[in-house]
Amino acid sequence: MSGEEGRRVVITGIGVTAPGGPGVKPFWQLLTDGRTATRRISLFDPTPFRSQVAAEVDFDAEALGLGPQQTRRMDRAAQFAVVTAREAVTDSGLEDRLPAPHRMGVTIGSAVGATMSLDQEYRVVSDGGRLELVDHRYAVPHLYNHMVPSSFAAEVAWTVGAEGPVTVVSTGCTSGLDAVGYAAEVIREGAADVMIAGATDAPISPITAACFDAIKATTPRNDDPEHASRPFDGSRNGFVLGEGCAVLVLEEWERARRRGAHVYAEIAGYATRSNAFHMTGLRPDGREMAEAIRVSLDEARLVPEDVDYVNAHGSGTKQNDRHETAAFKRSLGEAAYRVPISSIKSMIGHSLGAVGSIELAACALAMEHHVVPPTANLRTPDPECDLDYVPLTARERRIDAVLSVGSGFGGFQSAVVLARPDRARR
Template structure:
């Protein structure tokens, strides 16, 4: 019997609101959560805007010890995992702990904790030789990204495979894909999977400023993220987390679980070409899409909605538009395509999991979230990008794609159950 993997619980910490329902309300309302950076003084940077999470760890249920121990990215992941587990109605005590797996993605790990601690240890960067005595007791945990996955594993008592997936901006998609493969091959019966990133710090802003990848549209943050728009001039940094509970389909049905979607196909490819550059023909992303659809045993015409990477950079939007045309053919002009980065920014490794969560919710509610700030047509981006307003739309299959630094290209197919 072929084992199938389904999503039965979703938790999220996202710009604009903590929790799955608040995120979905923001997306379907077409509201943007981008604003001037408040987490640090960004006045000296080229891009001074971001999509920040209004997150109070104590209000979100974390204890003083957890708050002291965890970096902000870990806090996001744990809060999201708790919501996902509660949403699924799962009783982990009924599972063999060795059959529970955790897969968490992150592009930049505990960036905020590391930068804050370096500033203290080096006396604001004035000392080349840092004084370790000023470090917090859990500094080692900040330096080892796998602690993010460990914190989530502790929440559910997982003693099976526990992994941290770091593949740049496809980390969230790839972490979910890894968990799904373990369910399908019989290596696990229950998975808690997704991604987290809290990259909003001076070092991150400096890095993206240096390559001019982020938008300098500082005087109007709300409209700075413009995927597929002819005026787009870079992405807007974000932060957040989405964690999902993934189960074997028959077991989920047997316990009467609500199923958001089946993960019916996944594939990842690398372009072996350039760290940040993308070829305009979209060949590498198209190959990931083709293989994901093949694994799902679906014809391209079955795709009812495409949740795009849609970063708002000129080359990425052009690249994936070409990829959709290569794989979907004439159907590419009929299927709605949208980018939620227009509303919640680009949270690096976390965004792929937020997009998978949004895709599953789109299937569940039969609503396509819009692409905000799309008002000026770009002749090279000529598909139906659902500008402005959410759209009720009958769909049985959603394609979600991601593109990451290093040449990573990933595609995931979700099917209605």
Template sequence: MRRVVVTGVGVVAPGGPTREDFWQRIVDGKPAIRRVTAFDPTAFRSQIAAEVDFEPSRYGLTPRVVRRTDRFVQLALAATGEAVADSGLAELPDENSGDRRGVSLGSAVGSSITLEDEYVVASDHGRDWLVDHRHAMPFLYQSLVPSSAATELAVRFGARAAATVVSTGCTSGIDAIGHALRLIQDDEADVMIAGAADAPITPITVACFDAIRATTPRNADPERASRPFDADRQGFVLGEGAAVLVVEELGHALARGAEIYCEIGGYAARANGFHMTGLRPDGIELGDAIVDALDQARLNPDQISCISAHGSGTKQNDRHETAAYKRSLGDHAHRVPISSIKSVVGHSLGAIGSIEMAACALAIQRGVVPPTANLETPDPECDLDYTPQVAREVRVDHALSAGSGFGGFQSAMVFSRVEEVAAA
């Protein structure tokens, strides 16, 4: 089996435009949540979000690129640029270099900003049922087709192996990295640009989550509104962002002297076949995914050093997830530090899984477990160690990340310190 490692990390997230800004923000447990500025949110139940202060020109994105691409693609391009630079790879490989590079990008809602904006224009704010296509932008088709995002990355970074978009709701980020893992294991590529991006802070997305009361109405206190596992939580906070990892075959990385963050030890996904938005309280499917990922990594439950939780801040998810950890990890579930960075950067739908995996890679490299911000009064039904408010210095040999998404998607991934795996 070809081994796969992480050699580059790029993050564009709320509270900072770079990987280091992101890391400092989550370690400090300082939420980057505020009243929505992308549009007037007055009419909505939930009026807050975790927004990215994003300036495309900072990342070398020209006005032409900005004109033809949705914000989520721009975020992906920016994060990929940082990840590729961090990895030490040439930004554009020579045709004879043998660099078999591919793309696996996740997104839950794709070009939702562009599609909504253009519908508003073409329909004259919804007045006209029969719209005139001549009023829409010339690049509308590229926004309609999610695969255009992978194409943009492939062209920009010289990826000639598979270029794929993975859309599995809120587990898209983990699943995109998992897809990249499988392609390298199957010898279809040596290097993969893998991660996810989403920019869902639009009126229609906010209205949809308002309708099912999934997002918090705690508008008067934005920084304390995202409260995973807390008894006083009222729902999740919508976010946006992107994280991209450069993942490559171990021998390829060693041959070029790359710095290695960690190894992808295992990945598994399940579907609950139960309900579009509902979760079984016993957490059986997520628990099964965790057990499968651990088996692939050849790890016992008590070898997990920390967990990056899905931790959305809804009662249904937090209790479901707690049950899944108890089911899959046994007694060790009560000893391992678990944290939710959604308390700081919000829930960016498909992007958050890759952002959380970036946090796992950095935790292994730096020996710190970020806290769950705003966890003041734990829910008695969430009785595990959810690392309240303060980061911990912990040697992280094996990090687990779990994700849960509308549609019944349940995914888990294990990252491991390379020398520990090699010695096993």
């Protein structure tokens, strides 16, 4: 074990800002109901684009406690992070029992940073794209904050008063898993006792739509937004873009136990691998994801048969879904055919770097309530995706250990294992 022997890491607080309504309760209700939050894009006019649907957050910054100066200074993704971190800290019960500032840190993941603000500011300084030489005098005074994603972590650190390790993790669509995995390692090595960890992205903008249109990664099913995201279904034709944030309070186990904290789960295992193969392509055998799964289970001292639920990456592209199915079979063996697996992207879309943390929040809640969220819109399974992908309806099941996986452009493959503290490391 790296770091101080015996230092274990548990989740004691959860905050979520996701499509379907900000806050943990609306998020979990949406998932257990099997409802989708996908709709025609309203944040800009999507008419010129191939894919015109997304999963948007109904977010009122002022109603959620952000003042005019904060909303002026912060990109939408940073606003998500601050509001969500506040919810997580409140949920943890740490507000009056925070550690010394230098013993608390922050790790925030993001794939695309301040995309919305940069898109908007470019339109302003270029006068709608008419100027080759942009006029900086028209830019907002806080443009630098939009250029550096580290501003996200700084905003959260200022909010919670963290003076320990503060960083941003940006590994594409695995950023949310990697941010939590990295934060857990910081606690294990003894550099902090509490980490505020998660990820945020607000990518629903014309530049993002244009980029995914170019590679035909997003769905063109514009006439039926509610059923556009169809992971593992034979009729799927691309993912639905989303936005959102999740923040977890990670705490050293003995500290949490001493203060009587409610513990959702232990971060029992984490691993990440790269396929060193292609920016967007995946090898069909799923070898790299399978290796990340194997190592994360080894770290948790669990075997495939111990896993009670798998939260799939499940983006809804043919390439990813088949790659992931192969990875589960390769890493879990016969257990892959028995364990329930589902993709919540069918309901909240794919919020790029943020979604890994949102999915970890869903996994912790699944353990809390012993309910497996469904894969919405899965009516005609792809014959090559022949595992139990929990179609349409949530399922009650005792859940003591969960595996959550992510796959990102650049070849990133990550896996996190959550377990009850008395189940992990037995």
